[in-house]
Amino acid sequence: MSDTRQHAHELIDRMPETQLSALVGLLETIVDPVAVALRDAPLDDEPMTEEDERAVKESREWFKHNPGIPFEQVVAELGFTMEEVKNYKDPG
Numbered sequence: 571m572s573d574t575r576q577h578a579h580e581l582i583d584r585m586p587e588t589q590l591s592a593l594v595g596l597l598e599t600i601v602d603p604v605a606v607a608l609r610d611a612p613l614d615d616e617p618m619t620e621e622d623e624r625a626v627k628e629s630r631e632w633f634k635h636n637p638g639i640p641f642e643q644v645v646a647e648l649g650f651t652m653e654e655v656k657n658y659k660d661p662g
Contacts, residue, residue: 571579585593599606618626645655 582590582593595606642652645652
């Protein structure tokens with residue numbers, strides 16, 4: 571084990587239990603910030619409109635009688651390649 575890792579373990583072992591949860595939260599943010607952002611994201615609490623409910627019902631009925639459309643097919647029909655989709659970078 572590296573000296574730095576060993577030192578970190580020693581410091582953690584000296585911490586009071588009451589501070590460990592804060593440290594764990596910090597470490598989770600450092601190690602996997604996307605998972606933390608998703609975990610902390612607000613729920614979508616916008617109410618469903620009648621139009622939304624109708625669209626969901628129609629979609630479910632359609633899928634009872636039709637297979638799904640592969641994502642690759644949708645991409646191709648829109649004139650893109652999977653490589654372009656995979657390498658897309660948000661301009662914002």
